[in-house]
Amino acid sequence: MTNHYRNTISIVYHLLFCISITSSSPPSLIRQFSDDFNTNLQQEEGAEPNTIIEEAHYLHRPQEISSRDYKVSASSAVTGLRHSRPSTYSLKIESFNTLLNAERYESRPFPVGEYNWTLVVYPNGNKKDKGSGYLSLYVTIDKSTLVDAHQEVYTDLRFYIFNKNERQYLTIQDTDVWRFDVFKTMWGFSKVLPVDTFKDTKNGYLYDGDHCEFGVDVTIPSPFKMSELFSITEKLDNPRFTWTIRGFSMLFKEYYYSDVFSIGGRSWNIKVYPSGYHTGEGKDLSMYLSLNMNEKLRPNEKIYVRAKLRVLNQRQFDNKETQVNYWYFTPGAACGLHEFISLSDLKDSSKGFLVNDVLMVQAVMEVISSTKYSPS
Known part of the structure; x- marks a missing residue:
């Protein structure tokens, strides 16, 4: 009986203790912990509490900045x-x-x-x-x-x-x-x-x-409002164009254009002077790579081209070729050689360039540039 009485008293005591804890305000306990934690953090960082905001928010003192505080080196x-x-x-x-x-x-x-x-x-x-x-x-x-x-x-x-x-x-x-x-x-x-x-x-x-x-x-620099992106394409799809000219000895015009061919997003022609042009007139074949007349270029736009022009040898000897490096500014512009190959070598059948009155010329495009403008 005595033990039962003691156990009952113990249970009542513990219940009263739990009730006293739960009667305390939970926000008050949480607030006290939060304030203590943030106060310690604020003191470590050297900040001061913002008295306007009660919930432990703090403002740091602004510092006057002079020379570059974020640069260690003066080399700049x-x-x-x-x-x-x-x-x-x-x-x-x-x-x-x-x-x-x-x-x-x-x-x-x-x-x-x-x-x-x-x-x-x-x-x-x-x-x-x-x-x-x-x-x-x-x-x-x-x-x-x-x-x-x-x-x-x-x-x-x-x-x-x-x-x-x-x-x-x-x-x-x-x-x-x-x-x-x-x-x-x-x-x-x-x-x-x-x-x-x-x-x-x-x-x-x-x-x-x-x-x-x-x-x-x-x-005070202002952001640029105009820009351009210049790029070079080196791996071109189908970079080779061959023009077969039949009845070469019957060509009496000053110059001839090949059919239009498209490479690198642009249209081109090979231009040939059968009896030569300028310093090659009367003694050499003149040949050029021409930007097609119908190409549309924006104001001040230019196209860089690296290509090879060839007179093909039809008897498996060496071709006659020249390297073209040129900036094209206008449709119809052309680059090549006035004295590409002498007419005497060309007409010598033993040398293999003109066979059965057929001449074969070729353009191999290696590099073509493109430019994107903003605004376009």
């Missing part, structure tokens, strides 16, 4: 001298040494595209960008001219420093474009020139006492 910077002045903005300073007491100088805003920009000079270097002891040059974009928080502006920048000794501008630019957005509003170079080099009047950057000139070109 290109320097040089040029006579041309800055095309976007020029900044002339008549008292540079006095400016050394200031951290930086900012020009007035100037427009490029739909945005406002500012040229920034650090006379002693931008220490936050590891530029201490150097002259630092940057460009900033006005955030208010960006349409939305996700907008990105890709820009080419070229910075200028006038050198009076050379009567030219020292320029520095990057081989890549710079990406500006609301979080990255300042880009440039932290180490343009050592300050000591710049201040030494013997070097020509400071002149007429304490004068100097800086400048910048800000260019």
Whole structure:
């Protein structure tokens, strides 16, 4: 009886304990775990909680970007001298040494595209960008001219420093474009020139006492609207065309065309002058590969062709051939030789080119180009 009483008391005690647990708010328990976990994660990453949003969402502090923080190598910077002045903005300073007491100088805003920009000079270097002891040059974009928080502006920048000794501008630019957005509003170079080099009047950057000139070109490249794709076809279907000319001795016209043949998506003819043309007139056979007159070419379109022209030997001796490498710009254009084969060799029956008054000529197309234009 006593044992039964003790067991009953134990069961009641456990039931009361379970009821007390289930009476606690499940969201409260889950929320506490989530908050503790995210708070620890947030503290590890150095972020601060967003007090506007209760459910443990956090915002990271935006950092001001200057020189390329994602490039380790400085090899992408290109320097040089040029006579041309800055095309976007020029900044002339008549008292540079006095400016050394200031951290930086900012020009007035100037427009490029739909945005406002500012040229920034650090006379002693931008220490936050590891530029201490150097002259630092940057460009900033006005955030208010960006349409939305996700907008990105890709820009080419070229910075200028006038050198009076050379009567030219020292320029520095990057081989890549710079990406500006609301979080990255300042880009440039932290180490343009050592300050000591710049201040030494013997070097020509400071002149007429304490004068100097800086400048910048800000260019916003626009996506191309026109393009072309040039390709070469080397494996052509049925690349060979043979023209059998019967009664050669009875040909009295100045020139003759073969039937039209199509290779590489274009129409062609072989053109023959039986008694020669130009320097071959009266002594040689002249032969050419001609783009058919009915071919349609777009303005400025051209076709590159590599082919062989042959006079076939009908007695198993060597053929007479020449290589054709030519750009065709207009329908009817032709390429070949004025002096393809001498008429004396051609008419010598022992040499096998003209047999029973039959002449066989051939074109073998090796390469034909094509170009696709956009817009077409």
